[in-house]
Each structure stands twice: as C-alpha cells, then as structure tokens.
Amino acid sequence: MHVTLAEELMLLSLDDESGVAKDAATAAWAAAGGILAELVLAGRVAIEDGRLSVTDRTPTGEPLVDGRLARLDEWVAGRRAGRAKAADWLVKDRATVVADTVGRLCERGLVAEERRRVLGIFPVRRYPEADDSVERELRERLAAAVLNGAEPDVRTAVLVALLHGSRLHRLAFPGLPGKRVEPRFAEIAAGDGAAESVREAIRTMQLTMVAVTTAAAVAATTAATV
Numbered sequence: 001m002h003v004t005l006a007e008e009l010m011l012l013s014l015d016d017e018s019g020v021a022k023d024a025a026t027a028a029w030a031a032a033g034g035i036l037a038e039l040v041l042a043g044r045v046a047i048e049d050g051r052l053s054v055t056d057r058t059p060t061g062e063p064l065v066d067g068r069l070a071r072l073d074e075w076v077a078g079r080r081a082g083r084a085k086a087a088d089w090l091v092k093d094r095a096t097v098v099a100d101t102v103g104r105l106c107e108r109g110l111v112a113e114e115r116r117r118v119l120g121i122f123p124v125r126r127y128p129e130a131d132d133s134v135e136r137e138l139r140e141r142l143a144a145a146v147l148n149g150a151e152p153d154v155r156t157a158v159l160v161a162l163l164h165g166s167r168l169h170r171l172a173f174p175g176l177p178g179k180r181v182e183p184r185f186a187e188i189a190a191g192d193g194a195a196e197s198v199r200e201a202i203r204t205m206q207l208t209m210v211a212v213t214t215a216a217a218v219a220a221t222t223a224a225t226v
Helices: 005-013 025-041 063-077 084-106 132-144 154-165 178-191 196-225
Strands: 044-049 051-054 114-118 122-126
Touching: 005 063, 005 084, 005 154, 025 044, 025 084, 025 154, 025 196, 044 196, 051 084, 051 154, 063 084, 063 154, 084 196, 114 154, 122 132, 132 154, 132 178, 154 178, 178 196
Parallel strands: none
Antiparallel strands: 044 051, 114 122
C-alpha cells in the first residue's frame, strides 16, 4: 500500500494502543511539510526563495495530496505576486493537516477512530492502530537505512530528512538514544554518497524544512505576543 509522507509521519507519531499522538505539535509541522514535499516531488509545486508557485494543476490521484493542491492553488491565486510564502502556507495548513491525514489513515483501515468523553463532559478522539502492516514495513525500511547502513530509496531518504529536520528521531527509534541514530540521520539528510535522484529529493526536502522551521518560528513569535 502506498501512503504519503504525512501519513507515514502520523503512523510513527500515533501510539499503537492508546491512539494518542506523541510530539504532536512538532509532528503537525512535519506532516504539513510532508505534504508540501509530496507536491514538489510530484512536480505540482515549486519553492524558490521561500515562495510557492503551482506549476501543474493535474491531480496526482492521491486524495490527501490533491485536496491540498486545490487549496494551495486557490491560496496562491489570492496572494499578491511574489507574496505566496511557503512558511505562511504551512502556518495555515498546520491547523487542519493532522485531522485530514489521520482521516485518510482511517479510510485506509490503518487506524480506527475511538470517541469518548473525559470526565463525562469533554469529547476526545483517539486513533489506535487497526492494521500494523504498513507501519511495520515502514519501520523496517527506516531500520535498514539508519541502523544497517543500507542505501535508502528516494521516499525513505526524504522521510529521514524530514524526521531529522524536525528533530523527531525518537518517533522512528523510541528505544534508542539520539547519539546512536542522529549521525546516520544527518548523513542521509545531507545526501552524502546518494544517487542523483535521492540527492535531488533531499534538496526538495531541505527547501521544505526551511519553510517548516520559518513557519514554526513565526507561529511561536505570534503566540508570544498575543
């Protein structure tokens, strides 16, 4: 089953039994960045000097990505020329990306939605794992690339770069100390010794991570001044 980068990130973030997201705030930024990276990799969106442009409106066939493409196209069209900043889009998208991504995981049958009330009053939703096949394969790919030194494919390399840029190493390897895995994360994220296709994908991810970092800083500053 092919899943998006954002879905892979949420599978790593959601606790399999409780369905609660770990590192939820950072994972939301990473998921928004993951969808943006999907659009760039698919040749639908370009990032240049921190600004976005839609280069191809053709649907990719993946509902989660195509939904974002349509929203992004409308958003860019409503901005003044040269004002469609990637960071601004990520600030906007972060508010709904987790719900939309988890909803897609539910549609695929990979997680199940559970609704309950805390203290009998406050409604909460949890998303425990319903089918572990995709996450198991995902963790095996990450282990092969990070722990065993295997050459990652393009999508695995981009995911590693996204996790590294977001400092979410422990989502992939919760039982290992950071010093054990971070050097290899950094090596993959830098594209050292990788095939050209992987290096190009990494460059895409680096552009996206600059936007994610900028967006997070802007949001934190705004919150502190309110």
